[in-house]
Amino acid sequence: MKIVDRIHQRQEEGRPFFSFEYFSPKTAQGMINLNDRIERMCHLSPEFVDITWGAGGSRPAATLEVVSNVQKVLGVETCMHLICTDNPIKNIDKALKEARACGNQNILALRGDAPSGQKSWTPCKDGLPSATALVRHIRATHGDYFGIGVAAYPELHPESPTLEHDLYYLKQKIDAGADFIVTQLFFDVPKFLDWVREVRRYGVGIEVPIVPGLMPIQTYAGFKKNVVDAGLSVPQWILDGLEAVKEDEVAVRQFGVEVGVKMVRELVESGLVAGVHFYTFNLEKSTRLILEGAGLVPFIRKDKPWRTHFLPHRRRQEHQRPIFWANRPKSYISRTETWHQFPSTANQWQRSVNKYGSLEGYGVGIKYPTAAEARLHWSNNDGRQPRRVGDLSEVFQRYWRGELQTLPWCDHPCGAGVESGGEWESYRDRLVELNGVGCYLAINAQPVVNGVKSDDKVLGWGPSGGYVYQKAFLEFFVSPDQLPILIDRLKTQYPTYTYNAINHSDDEEEEEEEEEEPNTVTWGVFPNHEIVQPTIVERSSFLAWKDEAFALWDQWAQCFEGGETESDLTRKVLDEVRGTWYLMNIVNNDYHEPTGVFDLFEEDFVRVKEVREADAKVVAVEASDVSQVLEAKEVTEVEEEVEKATRRQEEKDGSNVFSNALAAVVVAAAAAAGGRGVCQELVVVENIAVAEANCSA
């Protein structure tokens, strides 16, 4: 949709709009961070998002990538900046074509600054001479398809000798076909409002919407460079306020928020503008606080439990999605990009399954662009790479605890896409516990919801006045030893649960009665509407998802180059899970049960607790006795100490937890260190007999 139409809509509703500008990142990691940030900020419901075009033609691909992600995956309207500097017409045409292909319908047409190293601006070979020429070119080549914005300068463009000169060329841009104006940043609101009145009075008048650009003050140095040194007018109260707190970064930001809130209020109350545009400088907090402070963040109803995507247009007819990609929406959109019809019946789903896009490309892409970044991210608390299943449990626990932003199967922080705060908090603890058992690794979960009002700010979605529901769902990898135990439990004790389980080589553990129909796991009942069923568990889609889910283990393993022992160990454990574990999903169809699916694992939780208590006993033994062993200078002395410690332990509680196996490891450690062993770490696993000793000789 064109931005100008959106602005008019908001004006008719009497609701001020707001929008955000981001600059395109230079590195792949920067891209990931920015996309995450934009996604978070899009929950505030901006009217549109601008992406700058790097001067000097640098990394136009980055601009297009952000545009594509925001437009296609987040479903938020974008405005792509396009400049003439160092940008021959053929590149401009290519960029317009690509922007159009990813659904973008708005361009901010700019001349750009002089190429670096040059004092004055000159067009490049086969390029365009001004923003006006660019607007004309876009209209000539794409007709009315694009909404076009242009820049304006409330305190004059630095090259303009007079206001008259500036307004003359601004009017030319509008006459060439631009339909809205975005202004350079400013801090003097009365001066800005005078300028708006001048623009409206100019010639036969410039009627298009004017969008004021605001820059939240983040740091004193940044303010000085971008505002004071640039010669912009700043009211004295802002200069005084900043001077008083300039040594204190936090106080500067707080003051910046106060300034922003006051400016937004004055602008909105003036009635001369319909909303505000934030130069976010890719930062999040201040913009959010200003919007909240000014009372501009609206409660936007969600259309579906998942984010609706507007483009391509046929996606508007998408009413149902399998839950499996809930944490990898980008992959789902990419793998269904060519679908002309979105299924909503069992038959349609079964037919569509063959059409899931191949796993090439994003389908199996893990989020981290380089192996080193992936390794750094998916590590244990102390930065160690996983070398055994217990380490993997720790990585997964870190994710569900909220300490890791992603997992290969989850593009977002846990609970982020769900927008359901409280609901998630209670679920999160149980998920951490589940991943701590050692034979389950969870990748997707949905708590139970039994009839919450569709107007609920956290859980609600769909039309007003209805009720929404969801069944508890859990998806995880499970070890081959544990699977039969779990299935036995499901069959004998949990009649309301349904499940699917399959391993890498397609050996399925099927339910007695195979499900044909998709199982609806979220639904809503609304006045004057049919029941809406937007999220399903569906077997044929599960089979398509399963290939992706197992391939992601491969992708993770590929981050570890061969040759190094440490890397080999990590690859080995990742390969082992991929090759032998099962991918399983479970739905508890009784949506009245507040515990969701976790009753099924209660026995496991109890067992883990018992083991931990026994471990704690062993640890107590270590604390009191092992230290004496480690003090020993000679191997014989070590042996004596071990024996003494064992006897003391037996006398104390009759146990032999200070077992021979453990003693042997301690002795070996001391011996390896030439009789003066320093045991740095002694970890007792699963109660007895397995111990690791790190020795330094």
Ligand SMILES: Cc1cc2nc3c(=O)[nH]c(=O)nc-3n(C[C@H](O)[C@H](O)[C@H](O)COP(=O)(O)OP(=O)(O)OC[C@H]3O[C@@H](n4cnc5c(N)ncnc54)[C@H](O)[C@@H]3O)c2cc1C
């Ligand atoms: C909202 C906004 C977003 C921006 N985003 C980017 C970005 O993404 N990337 C980037 O590199 N830069 C960006 N810029 C900076 C912008 O490119 C520079 O300010 C540039 O110097 C002017 O661009 P313009 O589109 O306003 O140019 P123009 O409208 O072409 O005007 C430039 C100057 O030339 C004068 N002029 C125009 N036509 C003529 C003519 N025929 N004869 C004589 N004088 C003329 C104008 O009065 C003005 O002084 C942005 C600026 C703003 C305000």
